[in-house]
Amino acid sequence: MAPDRRPLTPRRTLWAVAAIPVAFVGYLFVYPMVRILWLSLSEGLADLVFDRRLAGVAWFTLWQAVVSTLLTLVIAAPLTWAVSRYEFPGRRLAQALVVVPFVLPTVVVGTAFAALGWRGSVGAILAAHVFYNVAVVVRTVGGLWARIDRRVEEAAAMLGASPWTVFRTVTLPLLRPAIFAAASIVFLFTFTSFGVILILGGFGLATIEVEIYRQAVIIFDLPMAAVLTLLQLAGVMTLLTYYARRQDRTASPLVLAAETSTRRRPTGRTRWLVGGSVTATLAVMAIPPGVLVARALANDGFGRLLDTDPVVGRPIDAVPTSLWFASIATLIALVVGMCAAFVVSRRGSRLSQWFDVVLMLPLGTSAVTIGFGFLVALGQPVDLRATTVLVPLAHALVAVPFVVRVMAPLLRSIRPSVREAAAMLGASPAQVFRHVDLPIVSRAALVGAGFAFVVSLGEFGATSFVARPATTTVPVMIFRLLGRPGTGNFAAALGLAVLLGALTAVVILAIDRFRSGDVGSF
Amino acid sequence: MRPGRLTTLFGAVLVLAACATDDPAAERPDTLTIVSHDSFADGVTDDTFASFTESTGINVEIVAAGDAGSTVNQAILTRDNPIGDVLFGVDDAFLSRALDEDIFVPYTSELASNVIPSLFLDPEDRVTPIDYGDVCLNYDIAWFENAGLAPPTSLEDLVAPEYAGLLVVMDPAQSSPGLAFFLATIDRFGSEWPGYWESLVANDVAVVSGWSSGYYSDFSHHGGARPLIVSYASSPPAEVIFAEGPTDTAPTGVVTDGCYRQVEFAGILANSAHPQAAGELIDFMLSPEFQETIPTTWFVFPANDTVELPEVFADNTVVPVDPTSMDPAEIAANRDEWLATWRQIVAP
Numbered sequence: 009m010a011p012d013r014r015p016l017t018p019r020r021t022l023w024a025v026a027a028i029p030v031a032f033v034g035y036l037f038v039y040p041m042v043r044i045l046w047l048s049l050s051e052g053l054a055d056l057v058f059d060r061r062l063a064g065v066a067w068f069t070l071w072q073a074v075v076s077t078l079l080t081l082v083i084a085a086p087l088t089w090a091v092s093r094y095e096f097p098g099r100r101l102a103q104a105l106v107v108v109p110f111v112l113p114t115v116v117v118g119t120a121f122a123a124l125g126w127r128g129s130v131g132a133i134l135a136a137h138v139f140y141n142v143a144v145v146v147r148t149v150g151g152l153w154a155r156i157d158r159r160v161e162e163a164a165a166m167l168g169a170s171p172w173t174v175f176r177t178v179t180l181p182l183l184r185p186a187i188f189a190a191a192s193i194v195f196l197f198t199f200t201s202f203g204v205i206l207i208l209g210g211f212g213l214a215t216i217e218v219e220i221y222r223q224a225v226i227i228f229d230l231p232m233a234a235v236l237t238l239l240q241l242a243g244v245m246t247l248l249t250y251y252a253r254r255q256d257r258t259a260s261p262l263v264l265a266a267e268t269s270t271r272r273r274p275t276g277r278t279r280w281l282v283g284g285s286v287t288a289t290l291a292v293m294a295i296p297p298g299v300l301v302a303r304a305l306a307n308d309g310f311g312r313l314l315d316t317d318p319v320v321g322r323p324i325d326a327v328p329t330s331l332w333f334a335s336i337a338t339l340i341a342l343v344v345g346m347c348a349a350f351v352v353s354r355r356g357s358r359l360s361q362w363f364d365v366v367l368m369l370p371l372g373t374s375a376v377t378i379g380f381g382f383l384v385a386l387g388q389p390v391d392l393r394a395t396t397v398l399v400p401l402a403h404a405l406v407a408v409p410f411v412v413r414v415m416a417p418l419l420r421s422i423r424p425s426v427r428e429a430a431a432m433l434g435a436s437p438a439q440v441f442r443h444v445d446l447p448i449v450s451r452a453a454l455v456g457a458g459f460a461f462v463v464s465l466g467e468f469g470a471t472s473f474v475a476r477p478a479t480t481t482v483p484v485m486i487f488r489l490l491g492r493p494g495t496g497n498f499a500a501a502l503g504l505a506v507l508l509g510a511l512t513a514v515v516i517l518a519i520d521r522f523r524s525g526d527v528g529s530f
Numbered sequence: 531m532r533p534g535r536l537t538t539l540f541g542a543v544l545v546l547a548a549c550a551t552d553d554p555a556a557e558r559p560d561t562l563t564i565v566s567h568d569s570f571a572d573g574v575t576d577d578t579f580a581s582f583t584e585s586t587g588i589n590v591e592i593v594a595a596g597d598a599g600s601t602v603n604q605a606i607l608t609r610d611n612p613i614g615d616v617l618f619g620v621d622d623a624f625l626s627r628a629l630d631e632d633i634f635v636p637y638t639s640e641l642a643s644n645v646i647p648s649l650f651l652d653p654e655d656r657v658t659p660i661d662y663g664d665v666c667l668n669y670d671i672a673w674f675e676n677a678g679l680a681p682p683t684s685l686e687d688l689v690a691p692e693y694a695g696l697l698v699v700m701d702p703a704q705s706s707p708g709l710a711f712f713l714a715t716i717d718r719f720g721s722e723w724p725g726y727w728e729s730l731v732a733n734d735v736a737v738v739s740g741w742s743s744g745y746y747s748d749f750s751h752h753g754g755a756r757p758l759i760v761s762y763a764s765s766p767p768a769e770v771i772f773a774e775g776p777t778d779t780a781p782t783g784v785v786t787d788g789c790y791r792q793v794e795f796a797g798i799l800a801n802s803a804h805p806q807a808a809g810e811l812i813d814f815m816l817s818p819e820f821q822e823t824i825p826t827t828w829f830v831f832p833a834n835d836t837v838e839l840p841e842v843f844a845d846n847t848v849v850p851v852d853p854t855s856m857d858p859a860e861i862a863a864n865r866d867e868w869l870a871t872w873r874q875i876v877a878p
Contacts, residue, residue: 047607115742122747122754206739211701212877225599226703227866228606228627303753307774318826321575379596383604387611394563394593394613475604475613478571478592488572490742492829493765493782494772498746 021437022351029348029367029408036405037370040381047384048234062219066239069215072130073199076137080194081187083138084145086285091146092153094282095271102286103150104516107143107458108297108509111466113483114203115490116505120296121208123303128210136204139293141194148190149183151455152417156182157265158272185417192251193413196244196371216240220374237377244372248365297509300502307495309503323504326485327511330465333481337403337464338457344404345411345456346449352412353419367412370405378402379473394475402474403464410463411456418452419445458519462512482508559804561589562811563614564796567601568594570619573827582814588807598706599624605799606631615802616811618660620795622651622855623709626862629656634797637809641816645833649793651858657795660815663830664763664850665710665792667697667785670750673757682758685718685788689729698736698748698759703869705740710790711760713861716868717854718788727875737876751782763789764829767846771826780846789850794830 090096091103109117117136118127126132156179164174180187200217214222216236224233274282304310313324352364370378382402386392392401422445430440467483480488482504489501571594579590593614595601602624605617609631620628628634634656642650642658649659667688669681682693700708719726736756738744745761748754751769766780773781796815798808814820821832825843832839839847 115740118743119747122743127747206704207743211737211739212873222703225597225603226869228599228603320573376600379600380604380607383607383613387608393608394565473596473600475565475593475595478574478594480572484568484572487568487742490746491569491572492772493745493761493768495752495769495774496772497768498752499774 022354025347026351026363029344029351030363032344032408033367033370033405036401037373037378038366040378040385041373043385044377044381045234045237048230051231062236065214065216065219066243068213069199069217069240070243072133072137072215073195073201076134076141076198077191077195079134080138080141081145081191083289084142084149086281087142087289088146088150088153090282090285092150093271094274094278096274096282096286098286100517100520101513102290103146103520104513105290106146106293107462107516108512109140109293110143110462111508111512112297112300112505113466113486114207116300116486116502117296118207119303119502120299123299124295127208130209130213132208132210133201133204133213136208137194137198137201139296140204141197142289142293144193144197145190147455147459148193148414149186151414151452152186152421153179153183154267154270155265155418156270158270185420188251188254189413189417192248192368193371193409195247196368196409199244199247200240200372200374202375216243217374221376224374224376224380233374233377237374240374241369241372244369245365248368248372249361252361252364297506301506304499304502304506307499309499309501310507312496312500313503313507315500320485320488321480323485323489323500324507326480326482326504327507329480330482330508333400333403333479334461334464337400337407338460340400340404341407341411341460342453342457345408345460346415346453348408349412349415349419349449350445353416364412364416368409371409376473379475382474394477396477396479398474399476399479400464403467404460407456407460407463410459411453414456414459415449415452418448422448454519458516461515461519465508465512465515558586559588559615559807561591562616562804562807563591563593564616564618564811565593565595565601565605565612565614565799566617567598567619568596570828578820578823578827579814581819582811586807586810588811590811602628602633605633609633609799610801612799612801615799615804615808616796617799618794618796618815620657620797621706621792622858623706623713623792623861623865625651625657625795625858628797629858630862633800635800635802635805637798637805637812639809639813639816641813641834644836645816646835648855649833651793651795657797658812658816659793659833660796661821661824661828661830661833662791662793664789664853665707665714665760666763666789666850667711668749668759668761668765668782669785670757671781671783673750677757681783682785683787684785685715685726688735688758689726689733691733693733693758695734696756696758697730697733698738698744698754698756699730700741700744700760701737701739702872706792707741707760707762710792711788712868712872713856714788714790714854717790717856724871724875727872731876758785762829763847763850764825764831764843766848767825767842768829770842770846778845784848784850786848786850789853791850791853791855792830793833793855 087102087106091099117139121127121132121136126135160182161174161178164178165171169177199215201215202217202221205213205215205218216239220233220236220240223229223236314322316322348363348367352360352367354360382398383393386398392398427440427444430444435443465482467481486501486504486508489497489504571592574592583589595604598619598621601617602620605612605628617633629652636655637658638655639658645659646662649662651657651659667682674681679692682688682690687693688697699711702709702712715726716723736748738748741761744759746752748756749759750757763784766782766784769780769782770777796812798805798812802808816834818834818837821834821837824830824832825840
């Protein structure tokens with residue numbers, strides 16, 4: 009084979025890299041799902057009644073997810089624009105603070121919403137979904153926006169385009185892959201919403217996820233639960249397949265610039281716009297956590313974190329445990345996610361499109377079904393069920409899609425010509441990866457790592473139905489405290505939730521600092 | 531002799547050797563695993579089973595498996611290859627399902643004679659009662675004093691106009707105390723129960739999904755707007771123990787009518803490799819040593835009658851006059867239909 013005809017990534021390499029995520033998702037997701045669905049459906053489908061109420065549930069699930077996603081995109085847009093295009097004091101802090109809601113348990117946020125009277129309606133559900141998901145948009149879209157070369161926009165402006173026209177015709181098309189990526193994650197979260205619906209929604213509102221829980225746990229009608237799981241998966245797959253097609257068509261390779269060169273200090277009117285966007289968004293988002301802080305302070309909730317309770321021990325001791333679990337989960341998610349993103353970003357192949365869809369599925373699958381699937385599938389050959397290993401693996405399963413979603417758009421946007429140039433100059437595929445892909449990848453990986461870390465730190469409900477060793481992580485400690493009556497327990501639970509939020513902000517801040525530490529090497 | 535035969539022979543020798551040493555003492559496990567619901571698992575500390583480990587040399591591990599219903603269902607799904615030796619936390623609401631699916635083997639503890647007789651619900655002893663709790667209405671004493679209103683004293687009072695908009699209950703399909711209160715109303719009103727619930731709805735009852743969210747968001751003692759809530763007879767002593775600042779008197783009271791007694795059981799999982807050691811663990815859970823820790827850890831009452839209650843419990847707990855309980859088989863036979871009817875009434 010003549011050297012200049014050599015494909016950049018040999019098939020062999022691609023398969024080798026693909027093997028890791030394929031094995032991971034195959035063993036921890038596809039196989040357990042097939043086993044539990046098969047077991048459930050073989051029990052018989054004789055008396056399945058898909059009545060009007062269930063049709064109503066399906067409709068509500070779909071429309072609230074669509075509306076939540078659109079609202080989140082719109083509400084997060086000004087903040088995303090400000091933090092990715094402008095440099096101002098407190099920018100990094102703002103970027104870190106939006107992630108805080110991610111780790112706050114719904115029952116804790118519920119008490120804040122209740123104190124504000126924002127509870128018991130569809131409006132409350134939508135508000136909570138926006139509150140929880142703004143971070144997804146700010147970080148996923150912001151990650152790409154910060155790298156779009158200003159000169160592209162300036163050229164358009166020079167040719168007489170108004171700022172709005174520049175945004176609509178130049179910036180927006182360039183951002184589209186990241187916007188779709190963020191939207192797909194927000195959609196999956198809200199489509200499978202559970203805690204928010206139960207705690208903040210009015211009584212009687214149910215998503216398919218809530219209904220699966222009812223059928224699988226309360227009524228123990230496994231065939232019905234399986235049918236609903238399949239319905240939920242069908243919805244998720246339809247969206248994801250559409251998304252994958254779009255993504256493939258819309259992704260345009262572009263010149264990425266270093267963040268420092270794209271961020272400007274805002275001047276004139278822009279200063280007010282930037283300041284206003286950041287302040288207004290953060291001020292509204294700070295209201296529920298503010299209530300938590302106030303209520304924790306009122307009853308010495310922070311002091312109590314250091315007190316030793318004969319039953320729950322010292323609440324603060326749960327922090328190192330959580331950090332340890334989150335670190336392992338992050339490491340696993342990074343390795344698997346990086347390999348997966350590498351495969352997925354190779355365009356044009358049907359297979360990689362499908363792979364992309366399958367990777368996302370755990371986010372869109374009922375937690376109860378996954379938990380039951382683990383039980384029936386993971387007893388052989390090594391009994392992984394209810395082991396300490398399974399917890400970070402389950403967290404990683406949920407975190408991998410984030411890593412892929414953050415990294416794949418960036419990898420896709422690397423112009424093939426850069427890789428080709430490197431190859432032409434004699435670089436081996438490994439060298440091309442090291443010198444072209446890796447510098448971009450490693451920074452994107454850190455954004456993904458941030459998500460993986462907070463997904464694990466907050467535990468996220470995806471693992472609440474996985475049988476697991478009783479290890480006291482921070483969310484478990486919060487539930488312990490909230491499971492007992494008494495002002496002191498309540499205050500300590502809120503104090504710990506606030507601490508968890510603060511810890512999250514610090515971790516994200518540290519990651520961001522490290523990430524931009526050596527900008528300029530590409 | 532071909533190598534294949536040799537292997538077989540070796541195998542046979544190994545099996546024989548294993549059988550020879552297969553007396554009970556030799557099969558003592560290093561570890562026993564208890565599968566339980568999250569709220570039990572959350573209360574277990576390093577000390578909980580320390581003296582059991584000391585006297586038997588067996589460590590105890592806990593596996594948390596979600597709520598009570600999820601725990602039982604997981605045990606059913608893993609019946610052939612269980613993830614533990616003992617299951618703790620099946621209550622009267624899910625007992626029938628567990629027994630019908632044969633997930634337990636019978637075991638009669640030598641300490642069973644110390645247990646309150648009415649707590650035994652399985653004549654075949656496949657499950658052993660460990661604790662019980664009375665689900666009762668709680669009221670905010672200060673709220674009623676300020677309003678110049680007497681707290682309700684019966685289920686019938688709750689539909690009176692003066693108590694309109696004051697009550698918080700939990701969804702019986704999702705919450706264990708919610709189901710208990712619901713069953714208490716069915717027991718009291720018989721076939722008339724839907725009418726009673728229609729009156730409750732007309733009197734503006736609030737329905738929430740779970741106890742924590744109701745108690746800490748809606749109950750007026752914790753900043754909510756309603757002074758009456760479904761909780762436990764043991765909640766007032768907890769309010770004393772975990773009060774802000776030292777106090778001796780509880781800020782909340784218990785309505786002693788319309789209470790429902792929930793019993794929690796432990797059972798040895800069928801196909802556990804160590805049924806004998808698992809039996810010893812159940813004995814330990816009935817021993818005074820373990821039973822004494824139950825009130826202040828999980829805020830329920832010890833099943834072992836010989837155990838003395840801590841002072842704060844004795845002083846602040848009102849023992850309900852005549853708590854309801856219901857035959858698990860009756861619950862199992864009717865629950866789905868009852869819940870569907872209830873749903874129609876509450877969220878038409």
